[in-house]
Amino acid sequence: MSRLWRRIIALSDSQLTADFQRLCGIRSVKKYEQNGVDKSQTSVPSLNVNGFTEECHELQNLNGDSHPVQNGNARFQNGTTDSCQSPLKKVHGHKNGFVTHSEQNGGKTVYQQNGTACQCQHESLRPRVNGYIHNGDACKSGTHDTVETSKTSNQNSSYVIENKLLYYIFSFGASLGNEIFYILFFSIGLWAFDSYVSRKTSVVWCVIMYVGQAAKDLICWPRPASPPTVRLEGRYELEYGMPSTHAMVGVVIPFGLLYYTYGYYEYNLFLGTLVAVVWCVLVSFSRLYLGMHSVLDILVGIVCAFIMMAMTIPFVDMIDCLLIAHPWCFPVLNLVIIGLCLAYPELKVWSTARGDTTQVLAVFGGIYQGLWYTGQVTTPEMAAAAALSAHSGWAAVAAGFGRQLLGVVVLVFLLESLKKLVVFIMATLLGLDPKDPRSKQHLWVELPYKYVGYFTPAFFASYIMPRLFQYLGWHRRNYLLEILNYSHYFGL
Numbered sequence: 145m146s147r148l149w150r151r152i153i154a155l156s157d158s159q160l161t162a163d164f165q166r167l168c169g170i171r172s173v174k175k176y177e178q179n180g181v182d183k184s185q186t187s188v189p190s191l192n193v194n195g196f197t198e199e200c201h202e203l204q205n206l207n208g209d210s211h212p213v214q215n216g217n218a219r220f221q222n223g224t225t226d227s228c229q230s231p232l233k234k235v236h237g238h239k240n241g242f243v244t245h246s247e248q249n250g251g252k253t254v255y256q257q258n259g260t261a262c263q264c265q266h267e268s269l270r271p272r273v274n275g276y277i278h279n280g281d282a283c284k285s286g287t288h289d290t291v292e293t294s295k296t297s298n299q300n301s302s303y304v305i306e307n308k309l310l311y312y313i314f315s316f317g318a319s320l321g322n323e324i325f326y327i328l329f330f331s332i333g334l335w336a337f338d339s340y341v342s343r344k345t346s347v348v349w350c351v352i353m354y355v356g357q358a359a360k361d362l363i364c365w366p367r368p369a370s371p372p373t374v375r376l377e378g379r380y381e382l383e384y385g386m387p388s389t390h391a392m393v394g395v396v397i398p399f400g401l402l403y404y405t406y407g408y409y410e411y412n413l414f415l416g417t418l419v420a421v422v423w424c425v426l427v428s429f430s431r432l433y434l435g436m437h438s439v440l441d442i443l444v445g446i447v448c449a450f451i452m453m454a455m456t457i458p459f460v461d462m463i464d465c466l467l468i469a470h471p472w473c474f475p476v477l478n479l480v481i482i483g484l485c486l487a488y489p490e491l492k493v494w495s496t497a498r499g500d501t502t503q504v505l506a507v508f509g510g511i512y513q514g515l516w517y518t519g520q521v522t523t524p525e526m527a528a529a530a531a532l533s534a535h536s537g538w539a540a541v542a543a544g545f546g547r548q549l550l551g552v553v554v555l556v557f558l559l560e561s562l563k564k565l566v567v568f569i570m571a572t573l574l575g576l577d578p579k580d581p582r583s584k585q586h587l588w589v590e591l592p593y594k595y596v597g598y599f600t601p602a603f604f605a606s607y608i609m610p611r612l613f614q615y616l617g618w619h620r621r622n623y624l625l626e627i628l629n630y631s632h633y634f635g636l
Contacts, residue, residue, distance in 0.1 A: 394427030510602025
């Protein structure tokens, strides 16, 4: 048993992820790149002090000026740092693998310790990779003064993509679990495909995403170390890695669609299963390619997703029925969602996990609230009349493109406007600076702006926009009929 356990744990080795990246043509190089130009490190004579070797490197600053520094402008003397002669009044120290940045005359000190960063007050002091701030941005949250980033940062590492085709393929695979994908997936499902299928898939998606995100902040398993891996995706770096929620989504969406469409629509089961498997493999391998997960993270995510699907699917019809037609759905669903947001595990270090989970719950709640309200104001006669007046043939195709184009533009505009408005209002009420990105990390700013910002567009997608489409004569034939299926359960 112990041997099996050791083999399982070995799958979490960062080197496996790094080896897969090398196999796919990602090569790490030690370079500085500022203003879009690579500057290789060039060494000048070194000095040995108490057994420590100091090499001077030419370091370009952000404005293109350069000055010689010794191991980051610091001397090593019996474990202490001393300032190096430099025309600038900035002292950078390296000490036993820890990097210290400080500015003497301003009283501001910045520490970068194996990727752990405290607040940076000056852009020029922040570590950059390929011109972007990497593994070292400090932020404040509602309860934490500093933000801990990845424990092992490849601050001065750059990378070369030797196989552009694989880069684009795996970048597309990773996008199948991101915000833009969800906007397109749910809008197409509601406006162009079948709300019956998409809403049931969303129930399973919401349950699995909440459990998966919460598990990350309970297990607190770090992402693969960098180096040896090269992280190509910065947004999720602050989140923990176990389990991979991208891998879980890569199971839920394709296999959920397969489950709820087979028998409802006619198609080849083998072909449908093959598409679902390819989708899942593409999303899972993209996480290895981008250096964001270990093999074990992904395998655990896939296994947990299938187990949770098997546990959730038997209750989906009942949940869907209650949320679509029960008279008390509106207040109860909102209270449950807000309760789940507040019950989310406390973050030891701020990350995007809590906000993303709130976003998932808000989208789910907004879609079902819109469908519920549609059912409340729609009669069977109205649904039948809408079905009879809908376009057919090529006119229906044109109407479908019109719905998607107009709808997505409205949703994106509404989403961005509401997020900025809610951040401004909540930050002002709490005495925070609305323009400071760190204000969004405060609990009572993050939850309202994520909830309102995503709940409202989701409500628009399932209620307001279908009403607008019907007014324009662009409505989908069976949209209202799909919603009224459960009305008779509650005598409505």
